[in-house]
């Protein structure tokens with residue numbers, strides 16, 4: 259079944275624009291069920307299922323039909339991998355009449371006007387009331403990405419176009435998924451639907467050179483080749499024999515899966531946020547700083563995060579990186595995260611996203627305060643050739659004390675630590691004036707003492 263009703267979508271949109279507030283006043287409110295919720299509707303792909311030809315007493319059946327349909331679709335590739343990129347809703351619309359009409363010229367009064375035999379083709383099942391569909395969607399789920407019409411009729415049928423439509427006949431899920439291929443991913447049928455539908459596309463071409471067909475990167479892999487639509491030839495070629503775009507019940511071929519992935523990844527931000535939010539982090543203290551990215555992970559966990567400090571790879575896999583300033587030279591640094599979609603579904607495009615923070619490990623305000631707070635306590639006059647000195651302050655790490663005479667000659671050196679009285683032996687020191695200089699990190703403090 260093909261995307262044959264694109265022209266209607268303009269009329270539908272125009273109808274909504276013209277209606278304005280009058281329609282809003284008349285709008286009928288229906289219940290909206292959430293069938294699958296992965297995130298904010300403005301940050302996800304939103305599928306909305308409506309039902310036609312369900313009586314009020316059959317709305318529970320609609321609930322079950324809709325739930326089953328979306329559950330099956332989200333359990334099969336390519337959407338399986340992107341479950342968390344998708345929300346699914348169902349609008350519970352009751353009809354006065356059950357099922358679909360047999361013929362477009364004889365409407366039966368179901369809510370959305372669904373009928374078989376559209377354009378004289380029996381299996382072509384189409385909801386004709388585009389204006390009504392648009393009103394229901396804009397009143398209930400204005401942020402919808404793709405709408406489906408599930409028609410409560412057991413006769414085989416469906417159609418593509420701006421609303422993917424299928425009956426509740428057994429392959430309803432298959433029809434729906436195939437139609438999503440048209441309506442959402444923009445794919446062509448891979449069966450011969452007629453010359454009027456033939457066009458150059460990712461899965462259809464008039465070129466038969468395996469080295470330059472749009473899917474040349476897939477040739478020879480997963481049964482991808484160059485297959486003519488009809489034999490003897492009509493000059494159009496497809497990538498597979500037996501893709502879901504050709505046969506219901508089959509999986510999508512690799513080329514069609516890739517096109518789904520392209521459509522999803524180019525419409526959903528797969529890294530919706532990061533922290534710290536401010537990229538210019540500035541000076542940091544001595545405590546580790548956590549950098550992180552919020553990644554919309556795929557089912558196969560194919561979103562891969564890599565961390566760099568000053569362009570050097572430092573970590574992979576985690577969405578968080580702990581930057582330790584004590585293990586980093588003092589100065590300016592960059593911390594970067596790159597998130598890449600590594601799914602095997604993609605060959606023609608790569609999707610990656612990066613963020614870079616700037617951070618300084620120069621002396622911080624806090625440390626400067628510590629420098630000023632560093633203080634030496636010692637007796638002014640040394641007797642018995644022993645100096646007792648105590649270093650005060652919040653200094654971290656080691657401190658080094660040096661005793662020098664007034665000419666700058668080093669008498670002795672000693673390790674010191676804050677808060678501990680240090681006994682410094684000076685056995686052969688001459689009487690006179692001396693200095694004790696203590697260095698700790700960037701901080702330095704000097705005191706004089708007298709030896710008698």
Ligand SMILES: [Zn+2]
Pocket residue numbers: 448461497498501502503510511512513514515
């Ligand atoms: Zn295909």
